[in-house]
Amino acid sequence: MKASKSGEFALIDRIIAEINKVKPGEWNALVSGIGDDAALIRTRSRYQVATTDCLVEDVHFKKSFLDWNALGWKALAINLSDIAAMGGTPNYALVSLAIPLNTEVEDVLRLYRGMLEAARESGTIIAGGNISRASEIAVHTTVIGEVPARGKALLRSKAKKGDLIAVTGRLGAAAGGLRTLAGSLHAARIDAEALEKAFWYPQPRIDVGRILVKNGIRCGMDVSDGLVADLGHILEMSRAGARIEAARIPVHPSVAVLGFEGLDLALTGGEDYELLFTGKKEAIEKVAAEACCPITIIGEVTRGAGKLEVVGSDGKLIPVENGGWHHF
Template structure:
């Protein structure tokens, strides 16, 4: 059955029922929710300082239909917004979903999409409370996510890096780039590695819990890696008006990536993007405390140093300085 067979009103009714099945009413987000889907606007009682972010997944920009799995699309659309809230040290609360659909879209595809969003939202005690549906020639899934923070002085921001602090990342880098390469170029890799790469690309894990650790231990500078390590680190350097030195041998590369992409692994880790890991700065002792409590790897990869606000120094295993490439994703900019 297609969405054109039932129309917008019936589609919304189905999605509303799906989003309310087995809802845990004891979460803070639900307890502070007064009205959600069904009225002209949702109503909730705000808690603390409010964080707001929005991101979209657009057909032929972020994905194409030959690559499309509707459940993965829904998961990723919410995950990348959760990652933004994590990067600020906040707690996610409410999601608003806008979806534009061609009329021939299967209803089951849309419910697969929302089921995946609902599952991830439940994991992080986030409520999907409102949205919009529209007819379109292309698929566009946009999520606005609201979160909260108890103390604005403990937010994680991009402008608080200081010379002498170490630079660290959570998890592994480059796996999502490998997943994209497999999809675009049909690269053959062992099944175990394929699962790792595809999951990294389609279903990144938002580092909500790790970000809360950063806040607790006193870190104050952070960004999530969406456009690539090098590109996102430059955002920190420009806003904090500092320079950085990265030791390439310290980049956390998964053994499967080294095995399957021996020549490209380091490049993927540095420039690949869509890892949605946390890139942060803090004193070495703070990073040690975070690492000791984290359930995933936390790796020091370099140091903040005085210098030009956008100067990034890359050093190889022999201590030789390498020139960074002007890579990393940026909308509207023509590739060189």
Template sequence: MSKNRSKARSSLREFDLIRTIRNRYGRATRSIAHGIGDDAAVVSWTGRQGLLTTDLVAEGIHFDLRTATLIDVGYRAAAANLSDIAAMGGRPEYLLVALAIPRSGKNVDVARLYRGIMAACRPYDVRLIGGDTSASACGWFISITLTGSATHGRPLLRSGARNGDGLYVTGTIGDSRAGLKLLQSRRPKRSDAHVSLPHRRFLIRRHLRPDARIAMGQWLSRENFPTSAIDLSDGLSGDLRHVCRESGVGAEVQMNSFPLSPALRAYARSAGLDAASIALAGGEDYELLFTVASTVRSRFERSAARQNIPVTRIGVIRPASAGIRVSWPDGRTSPLPRISYEHFEPASKT
């Protein structure tokens, strides 16, 4: 961790904090020659292609401590990075965490944040090797950098989709958005009472403790089925646009084909909303969106079924000239609306 002279608060001492983090999470391994404590970490890289990703989360923009604990915040911040590695079919390896801590922050707050971060990383044996700390004048800022490696040759990219490819998604989508809406209901609406407690817990957990699809990404890479892939962080509407832009193609999405959980359907009924529309706009599900060539579609679907890997075909790739279109549940078709998350829109529009 680099030497930052700004103290987060009189009760916090930076180097004591670093020492505590190092003692708790900075264990040496054969591949880490030098970790926390030097100006930079020294690791032994493998012969595979390296993957590097980073995400920044800011209080008031990405999270609200009235609806999430610092453990939840840490977990979600790490999961966002893990999901990036999953989308490329990789194995996550090393972690760096930079914090800007508000002056009200205490040692126990930092401990809770790291507890969440490491809880997300522990199943994948990710090692913390460094980071930085600073004071913040306006809330918490957490920047996580994660390294990894391509496990089966080439990494999966956004840029390989071709006309005629099938468009697939893992798991169910829209759950995180519904969970966030439930958390934001300071006073539960009368309609919320029609959502059972198990369904409420499922949706809220999907928002606060998302699972990165590391194993699924590695399976897709190993079997060499996808022509392109991305994780669903900004929402299906926005992330599909990323794939189409990078691949130079269009797409047609069938909303009637969306994989929707019973919990999301129950929430949508209670709120008088369309569940598929929630899934189209919702972000932070951290499922994988990917394309598969039509020539191997049947073989891919049989293989996924044998492995009990939940995948659903939700559309098809079209030529760029066709644009990106959506077929609505009522039979209408239209250009895909721009309803995904945008960091620089006013908060009321997100």
């Protein structure tokens, strides 16, 4: 049935029914959820971390390769990743959904099911939302989390000269997945599946974010625009420089097979939602021992304000100007 035929309130009732299928976690934070003017939530900490991000048709995905369940997962996961990038714990999410009138109700429910999977895995409550018609699909999601204290957060401005630079997981797969879905990259079937999964189902590194803070790391962010662009944000806000080695970049195996193109995707592709952070060697080693994903040291923070050097395996600098994903 189309959303237009179902009507707004009937559609909202079906969404609420999906949300109510998910059992609340141990921390019974939700005093009053969907159905009132605003959600009412009890928090543990007075220090909140809050972020919002959106996925818009024809900007972040094409209808030709849209997977509604995946869209729901990703819409929440990219916000959870921002909370992880602050070293925070997510508490609740608000979802503002815009859909064309001819959208199938079942597709909207698929979107919510995907989102609820990401919510359940991360202990996040879908506390409220809004639905409007629009000419294209857009999912605007806000996540509110918390950190235990003022100083217990990862900021972009805290990189210090001499810090090592490290990254979680493998890079380049999400951008490879987008290109595979859009038909501009032809990978072997097994790689294509891995790449498309990396594009649609990013894994927010919430546990690692907390491990970083626990071990005294104070500078971090997530890789959403691409490694080079995001490291640039850290350098700009920390008034520092960096030197990273191309040979150390943990290129995802499914794009590493592409050679230099794979390295380029890892450096500038974006949407990997891994954590990029800086800190002392000993702290990073402790993090690596605790984290359940690879932690790779890729370079170090230098004095040169804003200057980023990427050194190739031949010792020469690789030009990286204009790297990263721009929304315009």
